[in-house]
Amino acid sequence: MSSSKAIELNNFSIGLPKKMMYGNGKEINTGISKQTIEEAFLTKNGFQGDGVGDLKNHGGLDRAVCIYPYEHYFLWEKELGNPLPPPTFGENLTVTNMLEKDVCVGDIFQLGESIIQVTQGRIPCSTITKRTNHPSLLKRMVQTGFTGYLCRVLEEGIVRKDSKTILLESHPNKVSILYGNEIYFHKQKDIEGIKRLLAVEELADEWKEPLVNRLNKLTAL
Template sequence: MKELIYFSIGKPKKMEYGDNKEIETGICKETVEDALLTKDGFIGDGVANTKFHGGPDRAVCVYPYEHYSLWEKEFGQKLPPSAFGENVTVTNMLEKDVHVGDVFQLGEAVIQITQGRIPCSTISKRNNNDPLLKRMVETGYTGYLCRVLQEGKVRKDSSITLLESHPKQLSVLFGNELYFHRPSDVEGMKRMLEVEEMAEVWKEKLRNRINAAMS
């Protein structure tokens, strides 16, 4: 049984961190009752850095709720809702258990996993925890991004259910391990490239790495 724990959206705004420093970011999302999900993301949601966030392949950000207790125990601090800037915080959808290309019903909408998330330093700034980013990359517990196949309304109590498991069965965690820790694994990258539904930006990155490794 998959459960939606937090449902959050928010436009970019200034966030203070560290020693009176300031950054414009969309990471500080707030829980909402409902929102319309379009091909470009939730109405009322937004990102500050469009190079690394947002767009049709990255319209929805998902993070597994189970990691909250892991990080809270490791770092001894309570995390706020949507601590990682995700739209949807869910149970029983760990990176090792879902695959790039999997399709899910989320409320009235239908979404498809396109890539693991590439976390950035804003996560550490948001949670006032410098080692957090490094640990997310080390573990591959980054969450993941989705495109929208069918637009529709999502509510905070909406159910999320698997409609179609991708036949290649390549997990988000496998993709993260390749991306972060195995940049020369040509065979692994070729396997990932067989998933046509993967985000274009990842395809390009993997192709470039393969070309570099074989040149």
């Protein structure tokens, strides 16, 4: 991560899955609707009092913490024409100065008393469009690579809304989340790019498996 500016925690949120109404009277069980809190204990599985509705596509040790850059809110509000208060994207941490272009897979951060490690870009899901009622938003997040990202917990501890987030260790491979998103979503036949991503041992298994499969198909031709 190259930015030397201090990281700011703009919003800290958790929430357990609950029913959310969307569209024409439909409902879904989701953990996207989180509430801003003062403090929570971060375990290897995520924050106590936090949860996901769809265990297949969310959660797990490699996806214990969800982070979204605050700067993108201004872009989306401008594009969509209405305010989007954090945590619209269901993130735990809304942060300034931790953009996808600057944060790399494997980077390690101190977060309050805990230590976290970046594992993968977030794969946005349709719940975001259901929540915001903007069908184009999901597509735009993927197009721009402004997806946010996920982390595993290396050391458990208490996190408070005024906790400092400090970069402890930059990963030597320097594979940014934005680069990873580009390979994962857009350059799906870029053999060198896939190899570069897979060379980062700390990459989440949920990304490793499809990328290995993709690489095998491409190199078997």
